[in-house]
Amino acid sequence: MQKVEHIGIAVGDLGVSVPLFERLLGSPCYKTEEVGTERVLTAFFRSGETKIELLQGLDADSVITKFVARRGEGMHHIAFAVDDIHAEMRRLAAEGFTLLNPEPKPGADNKLVCFLHPKDTNGVLIELCMDKG
Ligand code: ZN
DSSP states (O other): OOSEEEEEEEESOHHHHHHHHHHHHSSOOOEEEEEGGGTEEEEEEEETTEEEEEEEESSTTSHHHHHHHHHOSEEEEEEEEOSOHHHHHHHHHHTTOOBSSSSOEEETTTEEEEEEOGGGTTTOEEEEEEEOO
């Protein structure tokens, strides 16, 4: 695993949270993107080498909508950049971590992603992400 690529934060309304994080970070949101497969709308900010990804559910079926309903807004996941997502998924599965998707799937920001079950990682949802190139 390489650096922390981004931190994901679940929010109820990007219309409120985008201006809030622009004030907090002192820099503008540089991209919003809908991830149709996940039913989420994302908004990205830069903070040095790391990005902040705000996530809002698009409908009641979205995992983000369910997360916010159950636990409230807040920290959702930490994403690590990896060079070779297939190799890293094999390594982590062999180490006993539970992969939430057996194959890498398309994520926001031109990435292939895989999530690890938080039961194996002290309750923190971990995302692996690799540039599609
Ligand atoms: Zn993410």
